[in-house]
Amino acid sequence: MNIFIEYAIWIYLLPFVAFVINIFFGKRLPRQGDWVSVGAVLISLALSVAMFVGMLLNYDPDFTQEISFSWISLGSFNVSLGFLVDNITITMLLVVSLISSMSHIFSLKYMEGDVRYSRYYAYLSLFTFSMNGIVVANNLMLLYMSWELVGLSSYLLIGHWYEKKSASDAGMKAFLTNRVGDIGFFIGIMLLFTAIGSVAYTDIFAGVANGKVVGSFLGLSILTWAGIGLFMGAMGKSAQFPLHIWLPDAMEGPTPVSALMHAATMVAAGVFMMVRLFPIISPDALIFVAYIGGITAIFASLIAITQNDIKKVLAYSTVSQLGYMIMSVGTGAYVAAFFHLMIHAAFKANLFYGSGSVIHSMHHALHKKHDHDTDPQDMRNMGGFKNKMPITYWSMLASTLAISGIPLFSGFLSKDAILAGTLSFASHHPQHFLLPIFGFGAALITAFYMFRLIFMTFHNEPKRPDLYEDIHESPLEMTFPLVLLGALSFFIFYTIPYFNPFSDQGWFTQMIQAKTSLVAGAPTAHEIADGIHHSHVTAMILSLLVAATGILLAWQMYYKRNLSAESWANKMGVLYNLSLNKFYVDELYERFIYNPFYKLAGAVAHLDWDLYDKYVIDGFGKVTNWISKISGITDYDGLDQGIVDGFGRVAQQFGYRLKGLQTGRLQNYILFAAVGMLLIIIIQTII
Amino acid sequence: MINEQVAQKLETQFPGAVIVQEEPVEDCIMLTSDQWQDVAKFLRDDPELKFDSLQCITGVDLGDENPMDVRYNLHSMSLLHKIEIRIPVKKDNPTIPSIEKIWRIGDWFEREVYDMYGIRFEGHRDLRRMLLPEDWEGWPLRKDYETPQTYHGMVVPKVKS
Amino acid sequence: MGSLHNYLMIASVLFSLGIFAVMTRRNGIAVLMGVELILNAANLNFIAFARFGGMNISGHIFALFVIIMAAAEAAVALAIIINLYNNFKSVNVDEARQLKQ
Amino acid sequence: MGYLEHKFEDNIIVTKLDKLLSWARSTSPWYFQFGLACCAIEMMAAAASRHDLERIGMMPRSSPRQADVMIVAGTVSIKMAERVKRLYDQMADPKYVIAMGSCATSGGPYWQHGYHVLKGVDLIIPVDVYIPGCPPRPESLIEGLIKLQEKIRGERPLTKEKDA
Amino acid sequence: MNGLFESGFMLIVGLTIAGLVIFGLMAAIAIIAVYIERKVSAFMQDRIGPMGQGAGLHAGKWGLLQTVADSLKLLLKEDIIPKAADRKLFILAPYIIFIAAFIAIAALPFNQVLIAVNLNIGVFYILAVSSLGIIGLILAGWASDNKWSLYGGMRSAAQIISYEIPAALSIVSVIMLTGTLSMQGIIQSQAGTILGFIPNWTIFNNPFSFIAFFVFFIAGVAETNRTPFDIPEAESELVAGFHTEYSGMRWAFFFLSEYANMFVVCGVTVTAFLGGWLSPISGVMDSPTWGLFWFMSKIGVLIFIMMWFRWTFPRLRVDQLMNVSWKYLLPIALFNIFGVGLWILLVG
């Protein structure tokens, strides 16, 4: 077995072992077994760093290793499971292990004293295991299984504090919403499987390239439907409009969980899957993908402007950024999407940890004041924390700059690439001019609301002076991930060995190179890269402009207070309300999906009980009644009673005789059956 | 002192329940049996008395033609005071209301008194012999009790030399 | 050691006895025992065919499935019988005929 | 009665076997865990660590069917007497009874006014060994048991009884 | 014709001799084990146990002949069949239990050559025939016409059935490792060492089989109805459980079978997990005689542990007992199978 595969399998399985140990024995172990999980994930991290370094040293963009073994073998029907390691996998493994281990470390303090501490760590390990499963899978089956496991662990972790109704509801919501997407995903897998007869990536790629997937449905080719189906899964998992509703609610879970799963890794699984499967997605499906992504990006960022809950802002920001990535995949710049995924994972996780740090200290301050009514997550109660929590502040600021796309910071590189991709796409297909508008619009708004967050939380005078004195910097276990991830917000780590802050050239672009789509008629990788290259400068300038505008607006409104946020809100009126209420998506679902279904069920019940029973069945009864009345009259008055009664008596006599047979005793019937069988056999033999 | 208070309280609450004592008995209250159940409930529930614990029920046969006594020792765990209630019953047809529903332990105490003295507690759910066999004859602790010679063929008094 | 015929004969005797029990016993549990006899007879045939009739291991597997089925059947049947007992205070199958007029 | 008991004429083999059997019986008299009153506590004390009845082969059994010796430890009340008799009847032959303490031997302190006390358990079941004391010390009990063992060792289980 | 008679005759003689040997073995095991148990319990309780003291002729030094005397006494004790009891079943029940234990011992490999029947499906056979004993317990409980007996019989049947499942599942993980059902095969596949010095016994083979050992052993303790799983014969509750009404020889059969069952359970544990007759130091002292020694001493250690349990733990309640089986041992056993599979896949 090759060393890379072996490492990957260890990385994959170690968290599972930790999960098993913790779920069964966690409570009995010292420290409730947290060290098992932390140890496992740290070993995973070490291994993935080793793999990553190995990848960098062995320069080979086409590096692939695969192993598979038979799982189900039924005559001709074979399902094999296996692992695939290539540069994407290695990079993604690093991201997952890094964020996950940071999360584990962060939780040591954040979750200290929780009632289900060991269970929490067990679930974290389960998540890490299943996320790694998505990454290392070489086939759709294992991918799907891990996919569902990820969903499960997400459900478990969101509902970690299940005593809180909102938390358990949120878990349920996440689970159900994901199911909607997963149905599509499964349909997509099944479409491919029926057409190709295998679930392994290599077979599928080969099959698509050979044109095995034929036929069309409703005017679109089966391949397009499969692509849309697969994308449905990504929509659910990566919280794309209109299935994004679960993600903000999922913030009910513990903050490290939000950082790990609902910002950095799990939600990126959808993007990762699209990246993996990009070569087989047809152009028609990609258009759909791009629009969904674009809409999500702008839509979520609009909502984020008005949120006051610090984690909600970040949640919508996440949705928006995921929309970016999806849009980028749709426009063909999927490498850029993956690049952004990685960078986003680092800075968004950092932002969440930062918010967790703030919430943690708010929580303690409130606890000290015995104030249990104030929401520790509400930004309106914060302000001026900059001096009290310098580490948190600076690291968060770095990440904010990164997400806003400021040069010298990591976000600039990937965002730039994505925007360039959309521009290029729009220039090739002018009818899709909306996509770059979505992109730049979202960039503008992102810069605005992120700085709003920073200013409201860390700058100006404290809004609750009574709490202010109790605000403290978090302990080392919590600040360490902040510092580490904050550092990763700088461009330098992504452009090694080049040091050009304005170009995304670096190890990443060398190692991970776009593959040409296997679908006939799609633009080649080279064409896409060319397009991006051409629109690079334009995109850069535009994006710098919009970012600066956003930051400036925020500066004026929330730092200088030159522009009154309230008056703007009033001016915007309807729009503000729309944004504040998240565009009423939940309410719309309530009205147009849940209620109609309730009503439909009610209507069906009504139909059955009140209409069908009352009129049809009872109607029959009435008619029969009526007829019988008439016939009764004719019977008694008209017909000769003798004849009728005679028949009746004969029948009665028969019945009386035959009643003996109808004993209700099972054994009698069996006896008769046996006799009958004997008779039949005898008759048959005689004849 | 508590006896007098209780006696007064009972007199006002249940006129006629308290028997005026001829000879001074320093620490007990004599009651008639007819209102005993209500009195007992009152004794348990009244916030100033709160006799929540029935310590003991003792039957006493005063000998000869005197009536038999049933004596109740009550105690309050919360207020830390105690009294003794005495209720005389006639020797021929001795009956008295049962208080087993007021103090649950009364159930067994009353059965024991019934077993030993033959005093019938009216309203008792399950008034059976308790210590002696069901078909035992006589009430052993009455002063005029005669030990039976045999029971189920077993010799009861000592016969060995 | 007998040939196929011997085994088939034994099996048919067991089968007939099972049928007899099912037909004549009143007690539900006795009926169940009859059913077990029938199943055993069938199993014996399977294994005999596996040995003599060239059915090979497949015969064993069929018998195994029959045993599994018997286990499931016994569990459910006894649950039903116990329910019957709780409702009718009797396990005689001929007394449980409320459906009869 | 067992299958073989008292079926044989006296001869050398039977005598040897007799010896073996009475040895076996005397060495492993299992007693019936059956306490009535105060003496039961002393019986427990005798079985406990310091005195350890198991030294002399005694083993407690809670079912009368498997016990050889019934130690009537304590006052036998009249209500209980019928039960004692029934338990004795349930024991398998050969069976032995020890009346432990003065109550079981004669009614003890309750002999005069105890209208509900049986004046000695020997009124209902045959007793092999009487142990005096109120209550007898564990040492007395052990002494009594050893007396019983001696008695058992003198028996000849297989030989036909002469006077029968 | 003559040859057939001869071989048939020899077969019967052989079977009789084997039977007698096994019976003698069982009796010896029971007598020795009871003596040891009484001594062990005595020492654990600050006593000295049977010392053969008493009047005159005593039962050997340190009471060595105590259990011999006990069994002799039981032989000639009256055996009572209660009037209300179901005579036939009352008589049949102890024999069923006894036969179950008897034919299970036949498949135990005492050393490289000493095994009465070396079956292809040895482990499975022992598991199967040990389930026969349950019927005997139920019958004993039922036929006695005593409520305590009935409770005891039904409790023990429910208990043994429940614990058979985790026991069998733990054995499955052994079978997965060794790839054979034959007792000798299982032992032979445990030969050799790990890392050069740890014997390659199943218990040391991997973490999962290590757990499986404990699951099997606990289930085994429960199957032999010993404390803390002795609710079928819980003295303080059920007097003496299913054998309350038995006396004399019949009762001795129960006693004999209980200890024989202990021996079988420990024997299977030793075979499946502790390398059977293999020497703990690979290649040293591995002649058949030593094999017998190793096998018996390993069993001795396990039996001692069982006794230790008995004189240390209180007793579980019925529902807690079932919980232990269904909620703890069964899932662990299932997980073990999975784990062993994974181990074989990754390491083996």
Added chain:
Amino acid sequence: MSIIRGEEMVLNIGPQHPSTHGVLRLKVKTDGEIVSEITPVIGYLHRCFEKHCENITYEQVIPYTDRCDYIAAMNNSFGYVIAIEEMMDIHVPERVEYIRVIMAELNRIASHLLALGTNGLDIGAFTPFLYMFRDREYILDLFETVCGARLLYNYMWVGGLSHDLPVGFVEAAYKFLDNFEPQIDEYNNLLMYNKIFVERTADVGVLPADVAINYGVSGPNLRGSGVKWDLRKNEPYSIYDRFEFDIPVGEGIMGSVGDCWDRYWVRIQEMRESVKIVRQALKQLPSEGDIHEAIPRKIRPPKGSIYKRTESPRGDLGYYIVSDGKPKPFRVKMRSPAFTAMSVLDEISRGWMLSDVLAILGSLDIVLGEIDR
């Protein structure tokens, strides 16, 4: 085996049964293993104590009180003699008071040891029972040196004691206490914190405080239910007000307050407290004094009645004594704590399993001699 269903079955536990602590018979109605009703049938040890008392003189009653609660004989005669002393207004010498307290507390330890041991035995642990018996023997040795008897002492007399302390008793008592105290931890390790024991007793047979009071339950059983009630503190008799000790009450450490485990725990703690008291009493014991000093020549209490309670190891032990001025008591009624404890059994064991009933019965610590008298 909750699967056994059908009609209810009536089980007869006792009068001969390994775990009825004597000759008690329980008619247990069960539905499968679940107990639906328990009817205790008592009286198998009815030895006519009260009838005897009416026929013998006051001082002759003392041996009979011993035999009522044969596990804590000292405590029983203690209650009787102080009742008579109170009637006759006798004040006993200091030394007598101290010796009485020492004996009573030692006997309390012995009694608790037996109670705890048999409780363990009911749950199936045989070994702790023997350990506790082993330690109990040392206390009996002390008693034996004092009065010559192991179990039933006839030691406390009205106005005094039968014998003075022998030479070397104090040292022997100290030695015993020093040896005994660490043993308690051993019992705890062996039984009280054993997982199985906790499973069997925690949350089982919960006796709520109000039910306990209504049933007249007293002593460790009442304290196990969390009621801080101890006559030694609440109504100090003899010289108990001179000692410092705590009253342990059930706290529901392993389950809920008032479960079997709490009752067990309270007894263990009480042993520690008794050791404390004995130590203090030994320290303060006056070295001189004639123990026969206050013994009256004729014991004839004045006409009248008295109800006197003392704290026996099982709870409030009350004597109701009626005197008519003659040398024989007119009526002696003994209110025994085990009697009330027994009566609550049905109430707290309904709905539990058969095995639990015996655990509950064991935890109530009943002595049949005292119930049946």
Added chain:
Amino acid sequence: MADVIFWVIAGITVLSAFIVVLNKNLIHSAVALLFTFFGVAGLYAFLWADFMAGAQVMIYIGGILVLIMFGIMLTNKIQSVNISHSSMQKNAGAVVVVAILGLLIWMIQKTPWKITTAEEPIQTTGQIGNLLMSEYLLPFEVASILLLAALIGAAMLSRKTK
């Protein structure tokens, strides 16, 4: 010799099956069933089906028969150990059954059975396992679902209605 043993076992099987069917005491029937099952297991052993014999003993005796005994004990008053139960339509049944038996025997005699002489397998367990995991995987899974359903169904049926 083996022939003798075969016929002894066959005799036990058939005889005890007769007792199962004809005995008036239900629990005696159950005990006779034990011998029938054991006899059938013995016959399996003659047919080289050692694993099946083990399975027969384990499942039929250790499982089903215990269940049946539990069933008998749970559905009868425990006051008396003798549970008699009656039969019905015995005569008609006997006639029919004898007819069926005759028919079967006639058929067995008449049919020209194809008899192949197979070699004794070295071990059956492995082969059964392999077949179960390959050719009969679907039935195997279905059987496991059947067992699960039976488990749940039995639990549902016999649970206490509160």
